[in-house]
Amino acid sequence: MSLSSRTNEKLAFTFIGLSMLTVVASVLIILYFIISNGYTALSWEFLTSMPRSRMTEGGIFPAIVGTVLLIVFSMLASLPMGVLAAIYLNEYSKPGRFKWAIEMAINNLAGTPSVVFGLFGLALFVRYFGFGSSVIAASLTLGILVLPVIVRASQEALLSVPMEYRHASLALGVSRWETVRKIVLPTALPGIVTGSILSIGRVAGETAPILFTGAAYFIPQLPSSIFDRFMALPYHLYVLATDGVDIEGTRHIQYGTALVLLLVVLGVNTIAILIRRHYRRKLRLG
Amino acid sequence: MVNGLFQGRDIGIKVSDLNLWYSTNHALKQISIDVPKNQVTSLIGPSGCGKSTFIRCLNRMNDLIRSCRVEGDVVVDGTNIYDPDIDVVELRKKVGMVFQKPNPFPMSIAENITYGPKIHGIKNKNELNRIVEESLKSSALWDEVSDRLDKSALDLSGGQQQRLCIARTLAVNPEIILFDEPCSALDPISTAKIEELIMNLKKDYTIVIVTHNMQQAARISDYTAYFLHGKIMEYGDTEQIFENPRVKSTEDYITGRFG
Numbered sequence: 321m322s323l324s325s326r327t328n329e330k331l332a333f334t335f336i337g338l339s340m341l342t343v344v345a346s347v348l349i350i351l352y353f354i355i356s357n358g359y360t361a362l363s364w365e366f367l368t369s370m371p372r373s374r375m376t377e378g379g380i381f382p383a384i385v386g387t388v389l390l391i392v393f394s395m396l397a398s399l400p401m402g403v404l405a406a407i408y409l410n411e412y413s414k415p416g417r418f419k420w421a422i423e424m425a426i427n428n429l430a431g432t433p434s435v436v437f438g439l440f441g442l443a444l445f446v447r448y449f450g451f452g453s454s455v456i457a458a459s460l461t462l463g464i465l466v467l468p469v470i471v472r473a474s475q476e477a478l479l480s481v482p483m484e485y486r487h488a489s490l491a492l493g494v495s496r497w498e499t500v501r502k503i504v505l506p507t508a509l510p511g512i513v514t515g516s517i518l519s520i521g522r523v524a525g526e527t528a529p530i531l532f533t534g535a536a537y538f539i540p541q542l543p544s545s546i547f548d549r550f551m552a553l554p555y556h557l558y559v560l561a562t563d564g565v566d567i568e569g570t571r572h573i574q575y576g577t578a579l580v581l582l583l584v585v586l587g588v589n590t591i592a593i594l595i596r597r598h599y600r601r602k603l604r605l606g
Numbered sequence: 607m608v609n610g611l612f613q614g615r616d617i618g619i620k621v622s623d624l625n626l627w628y629s630t631n632h633a634l635k636q637i638s639i640d641v642p643k644n645q646v647t648s649l650i651g652p653s654g655c656g657k658s659t660f661i662r663c664l665n666r667m668n669d670l671i672r673s674c675r676v677e678g679d680v681v682v683d684g685t686n687i688y689d690p691d692i693d694v695v696e697l698r699k700k701v702g703m704v705f706q707k708p709n710p711f712p713m714s715i716a717e718n719i720t721y722g723p724k725i726h727g728i729k730n731k732n733e734l735n736r737i738v739e740e741s742l743k744s745s746a747l748w749d750e751v752s753d754r755l756d757k758s759a760l761d762l763s764g765g766q767q768q769r770l771c772i773a774r775t776l777a778v779n780p781e782i783i784l785f786d787e788p789c790s791a792l793d794p795i796s797t798a799k800i801e802e803l804i805m806n807l808k809k810d811y812t813i814v815i816v817t818h819n820m821q822q823a824a825r826i827s828d829y830t831a832y833f834l835h836g837k838i839m840e841y842g843d844t845e846q847i848f849e850n851p852r853v854k855s856t857e858d859y860i861t862g863r864f865g
Contacts, residue, residue: 414672484707484709485709485711485712487667488710488774489721490667490670490698491698491702491705491775492698492699492702492721492722492775493696493698494695494721494725495695498725502721507712603712
């Protein structure tokens with residue numbers, strides 16, 4: 321005997337509702353867990369001082385600096401490259417085998433485990449280019465890791481620019497490149513920024529790639545150049561929680577570090593959203 | 607073609623034996639037509655007859671369509687614009703185009719107009735201001751927007767946007783302006799303004815207009831070409847075409863028996 325359609329409907333709705341609840345609950349539980357355990361560790365001193373007593377006391381300032389540096393430099397590397405690649409794919413390339421091959425390569429890049437990127441960064445940037453374990457080697461590695469996200473986001477954004485704008489510009493005797501530069505790209509920028517926000521969280525949180533390419537267990541000073549090693553929040557968290565001298569005794573620092581990591585990502589995202597809003601206003605798109 | 611049609615008028619565009627294919631679809635067949643300078647020439651015909659495709663041949667906008675192939679000559683100022691050495695960018699400066707749907711850029715009114723001139727190398731601020739004022743006056747928009755040149759063009763009404771698009775085209779100083787059904791998205795009052803504008807512009811520019819509105823063609827054009835199935839069925843003086851068509855299908859179309 322089959323279920324009546326009403327029972328079926330109810331059953332489906334229950335599952336859909338439960339799934340939704342699970343998603344929301346996971347986020348809330350994680351947030352609650354980290355905030356309730358971490359907020360006691362937060363203090364001005366925690367944010368601005370060096371770790372002391374073999375990282376069982378003091379702050380996480382160098383790890384914050386390291387993570388911010390990673391975000392800035394990996395974005396500097398991957399944003400222009402990703403946007404230009406998207407421009408090539410959307411505005412210039414003709415459909416065919418070559419374009420198909422590029423799209424496949426990007427898809428594969430997106431599916432590659434991050435630890436493989438770490439190994440790749442070690443071989444190429446650390447060894448071959450001789451950057452050593454450094455901010456720049458780790459940033460470039462992370463830059464390549466998030467490249468597919470940025471290319472895809474930029475392609476979506478370029479696609480949403482009305483064809484009429486391109487036609488109008490071309491009909492005024494403006495070359496294709498100038499049309500892209502002056503009309504298409506500025507119009508697509510809010511969308512590109514939105515898509516790239518996702519990659520910021522990725523860069524801030526990845527541990528495996530930077531482990532290979534420059535993150536340090538502990539260094540008593542800040543990096544003085546991009547060729548120095550650095551500390552970073554996710555690795556610092558991992559070290560304290562698995563390999564520290566007093567794992568139980570530093571729980572509050574661990575949660576504090578996780579909370580700061582969340583706040584850094586949130587802060588950078590807020591800046592990105594403000595940039596997006598600025599450009600949207602300028603374009604009057606909403 | 608009727609001999610002596612233009613009696614001493616200069617020819618702005620000379621099209622001979624133009625054929626166009628979209629993949630295997632032969633969309634324009636053996637088009638030959640002389641477009642006189644400083645006159646309004648309208649292209650009429652039922653949907654799908656090839657009139658829009660044809661006008662897009664005149665500034666090579668069809669280049670953007672990958673499957674499109676063109677054969678034949680289109681001569682502007684003594685050069686065939688389908689010559690392989692021709693610079694399409696330069697051609698489009700000379701042959702401007704106004705589209706069916708108003709398509710101002712998401713910028714201010716003034717920026718919309720200075721966009722072309724700036725890219726073409728004009729940097730002097732006074733010169734750019736002069737171009738803004740002149741173009742807006744020529745497109746009969748100045749009085750309506752002179753106090754808000756720095757406001758977004760997207761806040762203008764449809765008719766104003768279309769006149770802004772005309773001003774934007776005038777700003778790069780073309781010789782020829784192509785209008786591709788410029789009023790089809792506009793209300794009657796805006797349409798009347800654009801029609802008046804087009805008639806005023808012909809003293810300085812050669813104008814070709816595609817329209818599906820026969821009254822419009824009759825009102826504003828000096829010459830009319832009737833397109834059907836990718837061919838020009840009849841071309842001549844507008845008055846003659848409307849009052850005394852020589853071809854049966856022209857008469858049928860004009861009297862509304864089909865189309």
